[in-house]
Amino acid sequence: MIIGVPKEIKNHEYRIGLTPAGVKELAVNGHQVIVENNGGAAIGFDNAQYIEAGAKIIDEAAEIFATADMIIKVKEPQAIECKMLRPGQILFTYLHLAPDPKQTELLITSGATCIAYETVTSPTGGLPLLAPMSEVAGRMSIQAGAHALEIAQGGLGALLGGVPGVAPAKVLVVGGGVVGTQAARMAVGMGADVTILDRSLPRLRQLDTEFDGRLKTVYSTADAMAQLIVEADLVIGAVLIPGAEAPKLVTKAHIKAMKKGAVVVDVAIDQGGCFETSKATTHQDPTYIVDDVVHYCVANMPGGVARTSTMALTNATLPFAVTIANKGAKQALLEDEHLLAGLNVAAGKITYKPVADVLGYEFVEAKTALSL
Known part of the structure; x- marks a missing residue:
C-alpha cells in the first residue's frame, strides 16, 4: 500500500x-x-x-x-x-x-x-488514540491557564501555587476523565487548590484514592457548579462524549458570575466546547474576554508542543x-x-x-x- x-x-x-x-x-x-x-x-x-x-x-x-x-x-x-x-x-x-x-x-x-x-475504542472501554492527546492537552491546560492568569494577559494577576502567607489559586476541573486527571495532576503539582467535578461516583472515588487527599472531589450538580465557579480563579473544561458535541455545562450566566480576571480553558473546544461562551481560537491568537473572564479555546492545543x-x-x-x-x-x-x-x-x-x-x-x- x-x-x-x-x-x-x-x-x-x-x-x-x-x-x-x-x-x-x-x-x-x-x-x-x-x-x-x-x-x-x-x-x-x-x-x-x-x-x-x-x-x-x-x-x-x-x-x-x-x-x-x-x-x-x-x-x-x-x-x-x-x-x-x-x-x-x-x-x-x-x-x-x-x-x-x-x-x-x-x-x-x-x-x-x-x-x-x-x-477508535479499546477492549477496556477507553479511547486509545484520543488518550495521548488528551494527556497532553490536560497538562497544557494548566500551563496555559497559569499564563493567562498573569495580569499582562488580562488575568487577575494570581500565581497558581501562591507563596508562603498567600493562598494558592483555586482551580476547578469540570470532568474527571483523562484530560481532567492530567490537568489536576499538573495543578496539584504547582500547589494550587484543586477541585474536580464529575457525575461518576466510582470515578470520584478513584481520583480521591489516586491523589491521596491532595484535591477535593465533588459530585457534579447544577448547584455545585453554581457555587464553585464563582470562587474559581481558573476553570478547566474537560468533558467528553465520544464523537458527539460537548454539552454546554458552563453557561453564560456562570461566566457572568465569575470574578473579574478569572480564566477558563475549554479543552473540549474540538467537539464544540463545554462553555456556552466558547469559540475556537488559535495558538497565534489564543484568548479573548467575555464578561471580564479570559477564555483560552485553542482548538489544537497539543500542537503547541x-x-x-x-x-x-x-x-x-x-x-x-x-x-x-x-x-x-x-x-x-x-x-x-x-x-x-x-x-x-x-x-x-x-x-x-x-x-x-x-x-x-x-x-x-x-x-x-x-x-x-
Missing part, C-alpha cells in the same frame, strides 16, 4: 502524521510511504531522517493525495484537502465531525473511507496504521470491532451515530456502508 503523509496546514499546526520511526515500521512491513517536503522539519524531523527510514519526499500535497491509498494526518482535513480525497481512499486522522457540518459534507461527497482517531505530541500520537496510531496497510481497510475494519468504531464516513454515508444524530444525517451501520 502507498501511505501518504502531508504537511499539516491548520494555523500553527506543526505536528505530522508519522515520525521517521513510524515510517520505518511501515516500510519494514512492505509499504511505500510518501512524505511532504519538510513536513516534520519544524519539530526536528527533517527530510533526511524520513528518507533514511524509507520514505520518499514529495514536493506537493496534491501529488500525495493523488497517489496515496491511505492518508495519515493529525488534524481534520481542511476544505482544500477534503476536495483532494477520492472514493475508496482511506483517511486516518482526527475528524471531530459533530461540530463541523462543512467538513462532514465534504467528506461525504469525497466518497473516502474516513477513520477518526477519536472514536508538537514534537512531544507527534511522538505520543504515532506510538498510539502506528499499530492500527500497520494493520490497515497490511489487510486493507475493509478487512481490517471488519476483523476489529474497536477499529470499526473509528469509522465515521464510508461510501458517502455517516457511520457514527452521534455525528448522524447531531447533524441530521441518516445513520448507516458501518458494516453496511463497507459493503456498498
